[in-house]
Amino acid sequence: MPILQYGQTAIEWRFQPDAKLKRHYVTVERGRPVLLRGPQVRRAEQEALVLCRARWIRDKLKLVNQPLRNEAIVTGSRLRYSGRTYFTEVRHAPGITRPRLTFTASRFIVEHPDGSSILPEAIAPLLEGFYRERAQEKLLQRVRHWERQTGLKSSGARIRHFESRWASCNSHNVLEFHPRVMELATTVQDYVIVHELCHTVEKNHTKEFWALVAQHSPDWRRPHATLGQAAFGDAI
Structure with missing residues (x-):
């Protein structure tokens, strides 16, 4: 290469x-x-x-390529949701066979059969499952809201795991969002939605595309910069 x-x-x-x-x-x-x-x-x-x-x-x-954080998640650790980090409580639960994660209004609760700490790689699929559920419940509603606000129409919206991007608008104008979008603040989530809705009109990042984004999201550069801090690619 x-x-x-x-x-x-x-x-x-x-x-x-x-x-x-x-x-x-x-x-x-x-x-x-x-x-x-x-x-x-x-x-x-x-x-x-x-x-x-x-x-x-x-x-x-x-x-x-920063070193991965291998520290175990314990009570007092913090997990991210909707632009904030929340206190996490890890409970030893010997009566279950696999870890479970729930979210209250103010904290994450992790029940773990093997002790009162859990490694990041073990909690990652639980967290993505939580994001997926919240995206199905909340994000898809926001898509319909922004369709009404902008007059732009998709052919549908769904949640999909990508390897290297936050979201996509496919050739049939179906919008697809990575569950991790739910990590982001709601203002950034809204920007991602508007960005993809604009792709229903213009598939590429042309001057016309960015003009359309600016029409519906005048402050788009701020949330776009937030996405630029993520480890995904240069296109969403």
Whole structure:
């Protein structure tokens, strides 16, 4: 795989041609080469595209390759939901066979058969399941709200696990949202929804697309910057 040297950072990257796309997209994921997707171009043009985004790629690589936090979740730890972190109580529950997670108005409660602490990798699927339930309950209602507010119409909305993005509008104008969108503050959730609704009109991030976003979300740059701090790719 080709490697581009940008200052002290070696950017290993691979190209994935996609004739359906009108522009090129860069995705950065932990432990993988940078992915460049888009219309077929020669190697020199691919390298120029990577170089154009090199500063952003360098910063994103630093973010996603930070050492993983392996500390166990215990009573007093905090888990994220809707833009806030909540006190978490971990209870030893020898009478159950697998961990359970519930949420009250003010805290997460984790019941664990193996003790009063639980590793992050064990709680991750529980947390995503919680996000998925809340997204089905709340986020899809917000989609209908923003359809009424903007006059933009999707062909439907659903929750879907993505490897490297927050949301998507497919070729049939069905909106798809990662459960982790429920981590975000409601203002950012709303921006993600409006962003995807605008893709029902313009599939690519053209000037016309951003003008449409600004029409319906004048302060869009603030929530967009919040998303830029995440470990997902440069497109939503």
